[in-house]
Every structure is written in C-alpha cells, then in structure tokens.
Amino acid sequence: MRILIVTQYYYPEQFQINEIVPELVKRGHEVTVLCGVPNYPKGVVFPGYETAESLELREREYLEKTGVKVVHVEQVPRGKNPVQLVRNYVSFVRNSKKLVADSLKLRVESEAGKSQSSKLYTINCDYDLVLGYQLSPITSMYAALEYKKLTGVPVVYYTLDVWPVSAEGMLKSKRNPLMWPINKMSRELYQGADRVLVTSRPFMDYLHRVNGIAFDRMAYLPQHADTGMLGMDMSAENNGVADFMFAGNIGKGQRADVIIKAAKVLGKRKDYRIHMLGDGRMREELEQMVRAEGLEENVIFYGNQKREDMPKFYKMADVLLVTLRGNNEVGDTIPGKMQMYMTTGKTIFGAINGGAQEVIRESRCGSCVPAGDYEGLAKLMQLYIEHPHDYDQCGENAREYFKAHFTLEHYMNGLEAELQKVVDSKR
Template sequence: MKLLIVSQYFWPENFRVNDLAREFSTRGHAVTVLTGLPNYPAGYFSPGYSLRGPYREQYEGVDVIRCPLIPRGSGSGLRLVLNYLSFAVAATVRALLACRKGYDVIFVYEPSPITVGLPAVALALVTRVPVMLWVLDLWPESVSATQAIRSSRLLRWIERMVRFIYRHCDRILVQSRAFFSHVEQQRVPSEKILYFPSWAEGLYETASGRSPVPESVHLPEGFRVMFAGNVGAAQDFDTILTAAERLQSRPDIHWIIVGDGRMLSWVQAEVERRRLRNTVHLLGRHPLETMPAFFAQADALLVTLRREPIFALTIPGKVQSYLASGRPIVAALDGEGARIIEEAGAGIVAPAEHPEALADAVVRLAETPNEARDLMGKRGAAYYATHFNRTVLFDQLERWMRELADRQGGTRSSPESELLLSSERGKLS
C-alpha cells in the first residue's frame, strides 16, 4: 500500500507515530509522513531546523514532508493556538500541492489537536482517498477540562469542527473503549468506530534487567518513584508534590521526574517553595532510547491525571510502556487507566487528585517485599502481552487499512465488509 500519515508531530519528536511509520515501512509499504517542523516540547525549533527547513527528509525508509508552522513557545495561550492553526493551514496547502500521488489510505494521528484532521479531510475531498483517524484525545472535552479554552461559544465552534472532521473520515479508531459513546454523540455511525489502543515500543519489553542510566545522571539511593513523560496541566503535579510533602518524614522515598513540558517551570518553583529538593528530583528530558534504562532503576513507576470526566475515559500512553517494562505501578487516576492497572494486578491505584491516598499508596508499595513488587511487575508485563501486543495491533491495523484501500476511487465498502468491521470493532482486548 501507499500510505500517507498526517501528524503534527514526528521524529525527532518522541511520539508513537514514529514507531508506526517505521513498522509499516519495514512491512514493505510506501510510507509518507506529512508533518510540521519539530518544536515539541521545547517550544522552539529542534537543532538543525528553522523556517528555512529542511522540508523534505528520509527517516528509516519513510519519506517525510514538513510544513512551516509557528513554534508552540511556552505551550499555552495564543501562541499554542497559532501553533495549531499554522500547521493546519500550512499542511492543507502542502497536502494539496505535494501529496496528490494516489495514496491508498490517509492515516491521521491525533493525540491533540483535532485540527490535524483538516489537511487530511481537504486532501480526501480532492483525491477520494479514504481517511482513517486515530483519536487519542477527545475534543472539545480535553481543552475544556484543562481550561485551555473557557469560552462556551468557542467550544461550540470546536465541536462543530470535530463533527465535520469525523463525518468526513471513513474509519475512526479510538484508544479507549470509553471513547465510543462520545464519538457516537458526534453523529458518527457505530460501525465506523473501531477500538485501537496504544502499544509500547519494543525497546520497553527488555527493561526488566538492571541497565545503567546515562553517565551524566545520578539517581538517589532509596525507594525510587519515577514519573516519565509530559509535565503538563493534565498530569496534576500539585497532587504529586503535595504527596511528596506528606512524606518528608521518609527521606528514603524519592520522587524522580524524567520529562519536560509546559508546567516544568512551575514544578521547579514549587519544589523550591515547598523545600522538596532532597526528595523530588527533576532530571529533564532524555531520549526515548534511554527510558528502559531509567525504568529498570525505578522501584515504582508513577502515573497521574487530574479528576475530570474526560480523563477518566482516557488510557494514558505511559500505562502501556509501564506495563511492558515489568515494573510495579503506583497511580493517582480514575476510570479506564485505573481499571487496567487494577485488572492487571500491576500495582496500587489511588483516586485522582487525592494526595493523601497517593502518599499512602507509595508507602504501602515501599513497605511491600521485593518479591511481591516483582510479581506485580511480572503480572503487568503478562497483561501487556495479552492486551496490547504490538505485533497483534499492527497486524489488525494493516488489515483495516487494506480493507479501506479496496475502496480507492470513491467506491463504497460492501455490506459484507461493513459487517466484518462492525464485528471487529470490539475484538481487540
């Protein structure tokens, strides 16, 4: 197949779409990625990139077409809006000029923003190529929950845009089963919606050994609770820091933050204000390839989300990575993410925005014998292998894409193929 992936984010930015593009190229498909100039999460262009380009690259057999955009800056306010809109406009123009090559399927990667779907829809209207949208973040619910947008009028406009994008997609993949009803509320027929969860890159599955972290990093001795990923508003760092405050009498418990994001400067200031420098350690962002080494040195891996209805529907992407790494998990979140960790028997879960319960969970885990903690990690890895196996997921996605490719030229799917997809919408566990 000739596959066009539309994603605002791509290598050297660390997103799972990189792994997806590599895998489908390895499987012999001709893969092109339409993306922006990399600027996440730092907020400025990555080294080697500027408004002068480069605008065409090769990445492990994948053809990369880049678009100019306004860097996201601090990741809030008007600058972020301009970042989203500039990519949507530039990518639409770029798609219509440079991507009319007779692709079989257009695949849209949507962790946020939903505006990434606009270039794909515009191209599909001209070329009649079927569109598959992978929804990892529900709009407008997510921007409302994080208070990124407070205007009810603007939220209604965004909802109309979401409905327009969904209506012009042939298949909508959702990362959580709890997303089904919300997508259906946007007037999407249920047979168009398919369950497709995230996976962990293969490198995490080898993290069970005691690999060394980068030489420049010093990890404190004691019980290490490690958070890895985006330091943002949704991750509720106030709960993490308040829990750390409650455990200041336990200097053996260390909170290690590996990552970057729009809330990092606030977290740094709060660590100083709350006098947590001895137990909260901010290690900054590190390459994806080093994460298994960090995870292997953690006694518990931490995942948190704010208490919002939309977040209760979401499975944080780091959950799959944590499970695959075979380390015990401590969590402060509700809903689907909590259900998976508890169902797997992979750790201890506290309610979202409950620092006292999170502190108690960490103490319980710290006082759990090593053998019992190791068993939690093993159960998590086994659960991952059963429910989120990378190869199984890619095989299924490839089958769905081939089915859509049969519709090339604008013909509709047969009733039999629609019935088959309807039966498969909930097959993945």
C-alpha cells in the same frame, strides 16, 4: 496499500508516528507523509529545515533511508505565546489544504498534457486511504478531509487527543465563547472520518456522546512502547527502603501534586523515598511544597534525564507511580508512560481514572485509587512499605500484559487490519 498520512508533527519532532510510518513501508505499503516544517516543542524551526532547498534535501535523504516520502508544508512556528500558536495552527490548515488541492489540479493538468509535474506531484499517487494521526489541534485533520472531498478516498483517524474537551483545558472553561465554534468544528471533523481509532476505551463513549460517532465506526487501538527494557534485569537492591518513582512531565494535567500530598500524609520517615524524574510547569511549586513540609530526604527531584540513562533510574525503583487529572475525559486516557512503566517489570500504583485504571486492574500489575485521591494513594504506599512481598508478582504480570497488548508488532498488526478493513469496504 497506498497510504497518505496527514500529521502536523513528524520527524525530527519526537512522536510515535516516527516509528509507525517506516514500519508500514517495511510491511510492503507505499506511504507519503504530509506534515509541517518541524518546530515542536520549542517553536523554532529545526536546523537544516529552514529553506525550501534544505527541506528538499532532508526529504530526499529521509526517502533514501526509510523509503518514506515526506512532504513538508510551510507553517508559522509555534513561538512562545498564544497568538503565535494560533497562527501556527491556522497556517498549517491553510497550507496543507492548498497543497492537496494544488497537487490534484497538477495531476489533472499533467494527464491532459497541459503542465509538467513538480514537487507537489509527489503527494499525488492514487492513494487507497488517508490516515490522520490526530493530536491537538483537531484542525490538522482538515487536509485529510480535503483529500477525501476531492477524490472520495476514505479517511481513518488515529485519535490521541479527543476534541472538543482538549480545547477546554486550553481555554480554561467550557463557557468560553470560543467553545461554541470549536464544538461545531470538532463534530464536523470527526463526522468526516470513515473510521476513528482511539488510544483509550473511554474515548469511544465521549466521541459517541459529544460528536455523534457511531460505536461501529470506532475501535480501540492502544499506543505501543519501546521494548528495550523488557529483557533487562531491573530488580531493585534490597536496601530496606521502599523506593517509589514518578517519571515524566510534571505539569498540571499530570497531577503530580497528588504524590507530594501523599508524602505529606506519610510524613518524615526513613522507610520510604519518592524519586521525581522529569520537569514541567509544576516542578518548582512541588519543590516548594516539599521544602515547606521538611520532606527533602523523602522526596527527591532529578529533572529531565537522557533516554539512554532511564534504565538505571527505573532500576532503583520498587514501585512506579502514575497520576492524571480526572475532571474530564482527557483524564480517561492511558498516558504513554503507562506502557513504558510496564516494560520495567515493576509494581505500578496509580491515582488515575479511565483507561489506565482498567489496564492496572486487568493486568494485575499493582493497585490504583481514583484520580486526585492523595489519601488513598498514601494508604497504598503504606501497604507496600509494610508488606512489599504482597506485590511480588505484579512486575511479571505487567511485562506479560505489555507483550500481549503494547508491542510495536501488536500495534502494527491492529493498525494494518483496521486500515485494510476500511479499504476493502470501499471496493
């Protein structure tokens, strides 16, 4: 297939699309990526991408290395304030749509002998379909629909963030006056896609109910994760202490406060520890909670760690903890850490709803309670402290489930089949 991928974020920004695209090329497909100038997450353009000349050099180097054509469009960097972020979103929409329209115009003029090809011509082969890698904001998909409008080529979304509910979190309320146009825009953008692939099954219910997407136009395709730890011996030392671990962003959406409240229920004891890896907006507040309860010996914060150092931290753990906000459909997702957790071969406890809860139960890799239920989580932790051998099979179950559902090969097989299905249906 000849595939145009539209995504606001791409290499060297760190998203899983960076692994997916080169794999499509290895499987024999011709792929062009239309993306913004990299500046995520710090809001500053990455070194080596600042000028048009440096962008062309990076694009040429990446093409030679991976076989992937990348075309960057200018965008206002994200910066560090809401106004700058909105300018970032708007500038990507404007410039990516313009690039699509200008490219098609140049092709027509070139075929008529009225102009010479230019750099814009590089996104102008006859694509079989457009794949929109749909993170937030949903506005990044306008360029995908622009190409469809001008050519009739079908569009598939791979949806990682569902809208408009994701916007509610940003605007703090469903009643914000801005939600009306966002609701309308989200519905129109989703309706424009020929097929929508989702990372969590509950997303389909939401998209059907809110955006009117028919169920037969959607499919479940969970994210993949790195397999590096699958073959490692990650057995924790038998130290007489139950070691629980949380790894990832410590923000409000992750509800890591539920873990600290569970520790408060368990109290100051010598038979358990909780290791908190990562950073985020709630870390300082949670550390203050720990100090206020005198739990410093039970709850230990480590901050961010290098990716290559993570196996040694995971090896310390007996049980991995996953929590997420459960007050809207965003909390129904399967967080990316879930798949990574499963590769370690550890028991997993969750205070979480939706797709992640389904995975824990289907795989029999641990236990879970509803999102926000810190007392229930404390009871699970107490059960493990008292009867750790009741969970001996959970780690192996996790790894087997991962191999059946979450490898890159499994993901690519599913994605390839879905894309081919759409292309065949339009012939």
